[in-house]
Amino acid sequence: MNTTDRRQHLRDILKHLILEPTGFTPEHAANGLHSIMRGEASDAQMGGFLTALRLRGVDQQPEMIAALASEMLSNALIPVLETDTQSREDFGIVADIVGTGGDGWNTFNISTTSSLVAAAAGLCVAKHGSRASSSNCGSADLLESLGCNLGVITPSDVAELLQEHKFCFLFSSTFHPSMRYLAKTRRELGFPTPFNVLGPLTNPVKPNRAVIGVHSQPLGPVMAQALKILGRRNYAVVCGDENLDEISIAGLTHVWHIDGQGEINYYTIQPSDFGVACHPLSAASGSTLADNQATLKRLLTNSITEQDRAIRDFVLINTGFLLFVGGMAQSLKEGADIARKTLESGKAMELLNGFAKTTQQLQAQENTTTN
Template sequence: MADSNNQTTRNMDSRLHLRDILKHLILEPEGFTPEHAANGLHSIMRGEASDAQMGGFLTALKLRGVDKQPEMIAALAREMLSNALVPKLETEDKSREQFGVVADIVGTGGDGWNTFNISTTSSLVAAAAGLRMAKHGSRASSSNCGSADLLESLGCDLAIVAPSDVAELLSKHCFCFLFSSTFHPSMRYLAKTRRELGFPTPFNVLGPLTNPVLPDRAVIGVHSKALGPVMAEALKILGRRNYAVVCGDENLDEISIAGHSHVWHLGGDGEITNYTIHPDDFGVTTHPLSAAAGSTLEENKATLKRLLSNTLEEQDVAIRDFVLVNTGFLLYVSGFAQSMKQGAEIAQQTLETGKVKSLLEGFSKATQELRAQEKAASS
């Protein structure tokens, strides 16, 4: 009985202390399980781990190829979500069911192409078309201009949006931005270590899997074709359905405007179908990726303003078409369009009518009002 009690104590310690998890990962890697990975992250998010232990854990996970194992990725994502601040999609006049389909479009980053903020723009266009978009993101990490950077430059006060605000913003504007630092506060313990390591770890692929709203539909871009089936399988393990993982042929974490893109489509029945798509499928002209390159925050801001005002310059056409392809596919995956071509047509009509500009202005004003209310309450 004493031996049994001692074993139970040791098992409890392994769940609580990263030191023991790390020892297992280094000395007994063959027996390292998804549960061990989740328990290690649990210890970190409780603030129990030292910088050295966290650095060792992330390095060991990378060397052991955890980011190539869907079971491991799913376990880490599930642990992150269990510690997230989860908004309830209910308002005084709407139940969760009445919200209908809620979607996201997001990429892992890290593809090295530094393109314009396509997924951010596509999320705004899709929302203006009527699809409720819960955009999960952060500031730039591997590019010059992240989704949060761009929206903040246009007057959106993203840091003020709390879980209790999400339902109302989605109800009124069909759009809400969920700042990852707000909704995943426990991940702050890892932020410094991840920056200082200077190389990608398995945590770089978790962002697209950990939107706390748990969208009904999503398009997720990955930076490597090898990661596509891994990500799709992780999504399946997590119980997601009607999601599509995409990767441009150039190892681009979006649908390419230059040529073919690979899709791993996770259907409602849990089956994963692999196929390729091309701008031709959307009725859109191909462009070299260099024509859709992003730049500084100020230049990206100016480009987005021209897109939303429908006052395109010659250099904006490729970016506009890039947005049409990615938005069109999102609308198709979400059941909002019957075909990819129809999705792109809806996206173009939405841009040309000025609805996207109005939506962004409305969302920005709403976040500023939330900030004003907070200041008034504290004064």
């Protein structure tokens, strides 16, 4: 991408998008976002850009999505996975499990819980997330309610947190500060735009394994192709048969699995493949922040009630699949078995408590520095 194009103002990009849509390229889309992330665009221009992208169906074009994700990452704060005792290679596999949201099911915080259980089982997990936007309780909301100070985590903290806990949370607002220019416009528009699918593609750690849930089946192959363009390998895009952005506990889940050579393989899976019973999605729904917090505590301390069994099994299949994709399990059933043993051991609760304590210490250090 040449320097002249990079300097092109969003107004000119928007004019091109509206008046010459057939000649609008991924490079133009990236240039438009570049202008926004430099703070050069007005609210009207940003609103027009997002609306035009949606009307032109950019969220169904892998090349466009990949270009926007690349631009976001080029402006992100990228952690260096290196400590005094570990190099990037020493960290080995670093994984994530995340969904686009927007599926309307308002299930319990499955990916957040699964990330903790998988980390407690030994998989290094860098969880990218934010507060709730389309649900009652987002990943950050839940972890913060349990004593985790997420906003204090900076790029320089990530490697040590992963080394100590096998887990770190990367708050999207911290690691993508330039996206603040779009926040108000996206909120006020009130409809989904292509930027709603970029979060799972823009984890600044750039994990080498991931499970990404999407909110509609047609988006599955689009997201997989975008990931392939971005050079991601050993990633799995999943969508429950109910248009759920997780592996469904109720029945079939569609999978688009990008292998190590970049080939996209489509297949379906179901709870019985994990040795787990099916449950209706209504039995695994989320509720208020307080209720979800209490449910998570019961899950992680192995003190579930009869009403928690569907959610427990929901966590087992999603954690099991993450462990399978992450190379820690040779089959889906083995992955679920590892997840079950980890939950029963209490290790996930120990991990959460340790991670929370470390982030509280980081907060205390910051307070001491600023006072």
